[in-house]
Amino acid sequence: MDLQLKQKTALVTGSTKGIGRAIAESLAQEGVNVIINGRSIETVDQVQRTLQLQYPDVSISAAPFDLSQEAEREALYHQFPKVDILVNNMAIFEEATFAELTLEEWRHYFEVNAIVGIALSKFYLPRLLQKDADGRIIFIASEAAVMPSPEMPHYSMTKAMNLSLAKSLSLQTAGTTVTVNTVMPGSTLTEGVESLLESLYPDIASLTERERLFMLNNRPTSTIQRLITPQEIGDFVTYVASPKAGAFSGEALRMDGGIVPTMN
Ligand SMILES: NC(=O)c1ccc[n+]([C@@H]2O[C@H](COP(=O)([O-])OP(=O)(O)OC[C@H]3O[C@@H](n4cnc5c(N)ncnc54)[C@H](OP(=O)(O)O)[C@@H]3O)[C@@H](O)[C@H]2O)c1
Numbered sequence: 001m002d003l004q005l006k007q008k009t010a011l012v013t014g015s016t017k018g019i020g021r022a023i024a025e026s027l028a029q030e031g032v033n034v035i036i037n038g039r040s041i042e043t044v045d046q047v048q049r050t051l052q053l054q055y056p057d058v059s060i061s062a063a064p065f066d067l068s069q070e071a072e073r074e075a076l077y078h079q080f081p082k083v084d085i086l087v088n089n090m091a092i093f094e095e096a097t098f099a100e101l102t103l104e105e106w107r108h109y110f111e112v113n114a115i116v117g118i119a120l121s122k123f124y125l126p127r128l129l130q131k132d133a134d135g136r137i138i139f140i141a142s143e144a145a146v147m148p149s150p151e152m153p154h155y156s157m158t159k160a161m162n163l164s165l166a167k168s169l170s171l172q173t174a175g176t177t178v179t180v181n182t183v184m185p186g187s188t189l190t191e192g193v194e195s196l197l198e199s200l201y202p203d204i205a206s207l208t209e210r211e212r213l214f215m216l217n218n219r220p221t222s223t224i225q226r227l228i229t230p231q232e233i234g235d236f237v238t239y240v241a242s243p244k245a246g247a248f249s250g251e252a253l254r255m256d257g258g259i260v261p262t263m264n
Contacts, residue, residue: 003242006031010241011076011083013067013120014090016043018190019140022230023087026238028055035080037063037090067116077123084133085241086124088117089140091158095151106154113158114165121169121180128178134243135178139166140233143186143256159184163252170250179249183237186256187219189227223258 009032015024016038024034028051036051038044044064052060063080065072067090091113096105121137128135141162148156162182169180187193189211197210200218204210215225236255239245254260 001244003030003238003244005238005242007033008084009033009035009082010085010087011035011037011063011080011120011124012087012089013037013116015087016040016047018192019185019188019230019233020087020089021047022234023089023140023237024060024234025051025054026231026234027085027241028058028060030238030242031058032085032238032241033059033061035061035063035083037065037067037076039066040064067120068112070119073116073119073123082127083124084128084131085136085138086120086128087138087140087237087241088120088162090116091140091155093152093155096154097151098153101154109154109158110161113155114161117162118165121165125169125172125178125180129173129176132176132178134246136241137166137169137178137180138237138240139163139180139182140237141182141184141252143184143254143259145182145184145252146254146262147260166252167250173249177243177246179246181240181248181251181253183233183240184252184254184256185228185233186222186254186259187215187227188230188233190230193227219259221259221261222256226257228255228257 010027012020012024014020015036028034036044036048041064044062048060048062065076139162141159144156145159145163166180166182201210
């Protein structure tokens, strides 16, 4: 299938590792010029160089900005005023119970996981609408958006906000070829999740065995009983970013290995 993505430009927030990096790589494979983002200049440059070597036919750019800071967002807009695809991927997450969480931490999660996507959409959506050429905004939420985790109530709340915002923004696109959607991954084998498995099962050397126990004990509702690969999410997001997926609008698209035990 030709996804008709060649020569488009995508900004993937938080794309130095994990799911964001996989999305960036999958897009580059399809001929998309990709803007790599993260907070550290060194890490962003390293990913930029690696992907540029791997995909010489596209342009890979570096956007080392802390997007939780307004001034750095302004610098991003100044350097990259035009994109065709915005993937609001970046988010923070950490386990904490409701009793432990301070109001300051709630505010911080709202600021990083919700406001950044709002701010970037405020800047890029009018431009996408003006161009009206299959522009895309894709939010990366989580199964926690529809199945809030008791270990991460703050994170879960912000992920539910992503769904609501994407639906609201999709209403602004009426009658155009621009779409706004959310993809909700389930537990995915990123570097962060690999470290979590290590800390949960320090006496077990095999990653496969750690993963098996994790799924059995910690993710029993997953029907695939394995972690999703970042590449699976990356390839799905690339499809949603393509003109071929133009009939998805305001959708909350689950790719969670069956972990949410409801029909929708
Ligand atoms: N992993 C999972 O199992 C899973 C499951 C469901 C949903 N998700 C969602 O998928 C998305 C990606 O998760 P992940 O696990 O791949 O994350 P990750 O491995 O922790 O990577 C986060 C990325 O965001 C960047 N980042 C963090 N704060 C930033 C900031 N203020 N400004 C710019 N960049 C920033 C990080 O780079 P620097 O540290 O260099 O800044 C890194 O590139 C998130 O929205 C998450 O909620 C993940």
